Amino acid sequence: MKVELKVTPDKYLPHRYAGASGDFNPIHIDVDFAKQVGLPSNILHGLYTMAQVARANVNAAGGDPRSLKRLSVQFRGMGFPEQEITVTGSVKEERDGRVVVATEAEQGGKRIIKNAEAELETSS
Amino acid sequence: MPLNTEAIGKSYPPFEYEVGKEKIGEYARAVGEDNPVYFDRAAATEAGFRDVPAPPMFAVVYSSGSVAPALFDPEVGLNFAMMLHGGQEFEWGEPVCAGDVISTATTVKDISEKGGMGFYVFESVSTNQDGQEVVRGTWTNIVRGVS
Numbered sequence A: 001m002k003v004e005l006k007v008t009p010d011k012y013l014p015h016r017y018a019g020a021s022g023d024f025n026p027i028h029i030d031v032d033f034a035k036q037v038g039l040p041s042n043i044l045h046g047l048y049t050m051a052q053v054a055r056a057n058v059n060a061a062g063g064d065p066r067s068l069k070r071l072s073v074q075f076r077g078m079g080f081p082e083q084e085i086t087v088t089g090s091v092k093e094e095r096d097g098r099v100v101v102a103t104e105a106e107q108g109g110k111r112i113i114k115n116a117e118a119e120l121e122t123s124s
Numbered sequence B: 001m002p003l004n005t006e007a008i009g010k011s012y013p014p015f016e017y018e019v020g021k022e023k024i025g026e027y028a029r030a031v032g033e034d035n036p037v038y039f040d041r042a043a044a045t046e047a048g049f050r051d052v053p054a055p056p057m058f059a060v061v062y063s064s065g066s067v068a069p070a071l072f073d074p075e076v077g078l079n080f081a082m083m084l085h086g087g088q089e090f091e092w093g094e095p096v097c098a099g100d101v102i103s104t105a106t107t108v109k110d111i112s113e114k115g116g117m118g119f120y121v122f123e124s125v126s127t128n129q130d131g132q133e134v135v136r137g138t139w140t141n142i143v144r145g146v147s
Helices: A012-022 A031-034 A044-058 B021-030 B041-046 B056-071
Strands: A003-007 A067-073 A085-095 A097-108 A109-121 B015-018 B082-090 B101-114 B117-127 B133-143
Touching: A003 A044, A012 B021, A012 B056, A044 A067, A044 A085, A044 A097, A044 A109, A044 B056, A044 B082, A085 A109, B015 B041, B015 B056, B041 B056, B056 B082, B056 B101, B056 B117, B056 B133
Parallel strands: none
Antiparallel strands: A003 A085, A067 A109, A067 B082, A085 A097, A097 A109, B015 B101, B082 B133, B101 B117, B117 B133
16 A cells, blocks of 8 residues: 655645634735744645645545544644645554554655654455 | 643533534535545445545544633643644544534643643544544644743
């Protein structure tokens, strides 16, 4: 099983994710505000990027959301709209009928999620 | 200034969230899901769900209403200007479907200091209307410059 997903969030993605999730922190949706607090531009929600890691793992397991039993991530660095995110992962171990997948997400050569670990139940 | 750890173990009243089919669709579209089970009731029941299921990470939608009061609690004393969302874990149980009423309770799991940074760990436990656990979340926030 191989985990790989590429996605490029468009310019307005952080706005749609803010509406969908309820997180309207201006660092995600207001370029001027983000620059005022020292960021290069508005940044992606970390939990949006984590959702891409979840999606990549569920897809690799065959697409059934019930297969994802646990996901833990560490957020590192910042993700930006209009740049491609690549999620990759490989099976680290199998235990108790579950597959443990070590995953990370990078953008522009920088890891934005590291040490992610997904536990999947594969349909058998 | 030493970190105030008195809030460890503190819990907050449960927060209730009723899951709507269109809200699931809105969330699923925002995160790029295209599996028809998230949008189409017939596809969902065909796949064995009670109703349209929520994508796993929809957990943030129904549990954040419970976690936020803990984050903003003055007794916890998180310094937001210096805060980073350091890590997140979810452990899923029974799937969440449209029509479910999810109740989430949050506790302050740990407050500790390492290398001048404060680690604030919150745990949220979400259960459905039948008392089944649907997700357990561990939210780790890091605050720079606490000492």
